[in-house]
Amino acid sequence: MRETYDKKNPKMLNSAVCFIDILGFxxxxxxxxxNCNGNQLLNKLYHSIKDNIEFIKSSTQHSGAMNIFSDNIVIGKPVYDDGESELGQIFLGFAAYQLSLTLEGFFVRGGVSIGDYYANEYLAYGPALLEAHNIECCSAKTPRIVLSQDAKNLVKYHLTYYSNPKHAPQVRDVFIDTDGEWFINYLEAAIVSRDEEGYSCAYDVMIRHRDIVMSKINLFNNDTKVLKKYEWVAQYHNYFCKLNFAKSIELQIKGVSNCGGFKFIA
Incomplete structure (x- = not known):
């Protein structure tokens, strides 16, 4: 029988945990x-979270738990067997959620960890949460959700299941950044299917993503520290578009440095 987070008898379970927050909130x-627009921001954030939370809420209905506070979201899922399913659900759920918030102007960063964790509607607790939070604070730095070393090791193990690791779904779910960190490839959520219709829909999403990133770059053009974060998003955007929309050069964000440092995990 698979264990779940027991409300009557709380105990930590080995879990996959993801912690995110909104950049610059x-x-x-x-x-x-x-500027007397506090309620306007409140309503935008409220509806953004409310409308998009279903991307990750469904994965905790039967096992796991989700906690929300202000701009922070934590999801924990007990790891069963080898953990491939739990990590996959976190990758897919948070990719879709991150993309949706980004398209509304809310860029997020976070961390994914593996370890002891417990949660219910009242609290979230355990060293896995501390590690995921620490990754968000210290390692993410840019708008990306970064994997812990244990999470990376687990993904590497899952890749061995496939005769050709390059065909594993994780190869599309996760990229390696220029600094060696592994992060969730949230733009993959734009491609709902790899057929003509799927790419047509994704093309429109890439246009929106390009425009919101460019607007942030223009907004923070005189703030070097913040500007670097959005220049990173522009590089990631260009890399993803180069892979998936090589002939659509209009999708590229001009004026950013070479995006050749990103890599596949296999």
Missing amino acids: SSMIEESCK
Whole structure:
């Protein structure tokens, strides 16, 4: 029998845990309230989370738990057997959620860890949560959801199941960044199917993504620290489009440095 987080007898279970928050959210609140637009930001955030949370909520209905506080979201799923299913659900769910928030102007970063964890509607607890939070604070740095070393090792193990690891679904779910960190490839969520119709839909999403990233670059053009974060998104965007829309050069964001440093995990 598979264990779940027991409300009557709380105990930690070996789990896959993902923690995310919205980049620059404190500054958004301060700026909006200063300009008397605090309620406007509140409503935009409320509806963005409410409308998009189903992407990850469904994966915790039968096992696992989800906790939301302000701009922070934590999802934990007990690891059964080899953990491939649980990690896959986190990759897919958070990729779709991250993409949806990004298209509305909310860029997120976070961490994925493997370890002891417990959660219910009242609390989230355990070293896996601390590690995921620490990754978000110290390793993510840019708008990306980064994997812990244990999570990376588990994905590497899952790749051995496939005669050709390059055909494993994880190869599309996760990219390796220029600094060696592994992160969830959230733009993959735009391609709902790899046929003509799927790519047509994804093309429109890439146009929207391109435009929102360019707007952020223009907005923070004089703030070097923040600008670097959105230049990273532009590089990632260009890399993804180069892989999937090589002939659509209009999708590329001009004026950013070489995007050749990203790699596949296999």
